Amino acid sequence: MKARITVTLKTGILDPQGKAIEGALRSLAVPGIDSVRQGKVFDIDLAATDPAEAERTLKEACEKLLANTVVENYRVELL
Amino acid sequence: MRAAVVMFPGSNREGDAVRALRAAGIEAATVWHGDHELPAGTDLAVLPGGFSYGDYLRCGAIAGRSPIMDAVRAHAGRGGLVLGICNGFQILVESGLLPGVLMRNADLRFVCHMQHLRVQRADTPFTTSYREGEAIEVAIAHGEGNYTADAETLARIEGEGLVAFRYCDAAGVVKSNLSPNGSMNEIAGVYSSNFRVLGLMPHPENLIDPLVGGTDGLKLFESLAESLATA
Numbered sequence: 200m201k202a203r204i205t206v207t208l209k210t211g212i213l214d215p216q217g218k219a220i221e222g223a224l225r226s227l228a229v230p231g232i233d234s235v236r237q238g239k240v241f242d243i244d245l246a247a248t249d250p251a252e253a254e255r256t257l258k259e260a261c262e263k264l265l266a267n268t269v270v271e272n273y274r275v276e277l278l
Numbered sequence: 279m280r281a282a283v284v285m286f287p288g289s290n291r292e293g294d295a296v297r298a299l300r301a302a303g304i305e306a307a308t309v310w311h312g313d314h315e316l317p318a319g320t321d322l323a324v325l326p327g328g329f330s331y332g333d334y335l336r337c338g339a340i341a342g343r344s345p346i347m348d349a350v351r352a353h354a355g356r357g358g359l360v361l362g363i364c365n366g367f368q369i370l371v372e373s374g375l376l377p378g379v380l381m382r383n384a385d386l387r388f389v390c391h392m393q394h395l396r397v398q399r400a401d402t403p404f405t406t407s408y409r410e411g412e413a414i415e416v417a418i419a420h421g422e423g424n425y426t427a428d429a430e431t432l433a434r435i436e437g438e439g440l441v442a443f444r445y446c447d448a449a450g451v452v453k454s455n456l457s458p459n460g461s462m463n464e465i466a467g468v469y470s471s472n473f474r475v476l477g478l479m480p481h482p483e484n485l486i487d488p489l490v491g492g493t494d495g496l497k498l499f500e501s502l503a504e505s506l507a508t509a
Contacts, residue, residue: 212426213460215386264343267336267372269379270426 200245200253201278206266207238241265250277279304279506281322284350286311286341291327291363291483298483299324302499311344321506322359323350325366327419327481337380337422338368347373359403359502360475364420367467367477376468376477377435378427384460388421392491393458395466395480396446399439402473403505407497413450414494416480418458423479425461425468432462442467442476 208214214236221235243260247253257275266273281299283292285308292308299306299322306324307317316323330341341347347369354360354375362370370376383389392415400410408414427435435441443466445457457464459479467478482495 213381213384213424215382215384215424215460219386264335264339267339267379269371269428270381 200247200250202243202245202253202257203276203278204241204243204257204261204265205238205274205276206241206261206271207274208236209270209272212270239265253277279321279503280317280319281306281324281502282316282320283308283324283326284311284346285309285326286328286330286344286369288330288332289326289328289365291365291481294481294483295324295326295363298486298495298499299502301486301496302503304499304503309346311341311346314345314349316346316349316353320353320358322361322502323353325350325360325362325369326483327364327366330365330369333422336372338365338370338372341365341369342372342374351375354470354475357472357474359505360470361404361502362475362477363481363483364423364479367479368422370475370477375475376470377431377440378425378465378468380422380479381424381426381460382422383420383424383458388419389423389458390417390419391458392416393418393466393480394446394448394450395443396450396452398441398443402442402469402476403502404442404476404498405501406504407501411450413446413448414497415448415492416482416485416495417491418480420459420479423459423461425459425465425479427462435465435468436463438471440469440471440473441465442469443478443480
């Protein structure tokens with residue numbers, strides 16, 4: 200089974216990298232960009248075949264390591 | 279007093295930490311991150327600066343979950359002393375031993391210069407050789423030192439007096455927006471609730487010799503030596 204985990208900064212947490220990218224896009228004259236927030240994507244292959252079990256495993260992976268839940272949110276998608 | 283300096287893959291200030299501890303008369307040995315126990319009789323665990331695991335994922339995230347950190351958590355749980363410097367501070371917040379998180383510096387620049395700090399209190403095992411409110415000058419060198427916490431956590435840290443050091447000017451005056459990295463409330467270091475765990479971004483271990491810029495950092499290690507001698 201394959202899955203994708205997306206980790207993003209919580210609303211209100213300053214994201215200097217996102218801001219820098221936003222500024223760079225503006226300087227490249229890419230039109231219509233209001234704001235940019237940077238995050239991380241993890242593509243994961245799992246042994247699990249049961250979706251509920253896979254979700255449990257991935258949630259554990261996020262809570263234990265992939266996200267720092269003090270400042271980050273995560274989203275799990277089974278592909 | 280005996281100190282164990284934990285080496286992670288990518289630590290690079292362990293030698294400086296050992297030298298500073300010994301200069302204050304503290305017995306110091308290094309231990310490997312894959313070990314499951316601190317040496318018997320360890321009074322102080324030190325997490326040195328560096329770039330553990332290449333700062334992959336988040337600074338300190340992988341080191342914060344290594345086998346030795348279970349031993350460090352148990353040591354802290356027994357009231358043992360823990361000091362985390364720079365990357366060691368990042369490891370302490372990632373391992374849950376200290377509140378908050380260290381984000382990328384607000385202006386995205388790696389900062390590397392001498393910096394004044396205000397000693398917030400002189401009654402902890404780490405600071406008895408300083409005076410409260412004293413401005414000390416030490417080195418900083420980091421790209422992710424922007425101390426951040428949610429409003430509730432920040433209020434608790436301030437309410438319980440857990441701020442150890444704040445970035446300040448040469449006169450010891452703390453002003454908003456004076457921090458070199460965007461830290462909330464100009465926080466450069468914080469204590470655990472029992473004042474036995476300290477994490478700070480600056481490098482006191484590099485300021486122990488007048489030949490290399492000053493000795494303002496040595497008092498932190500002398501305080502530790504004294505706290506154990508009198509304990």
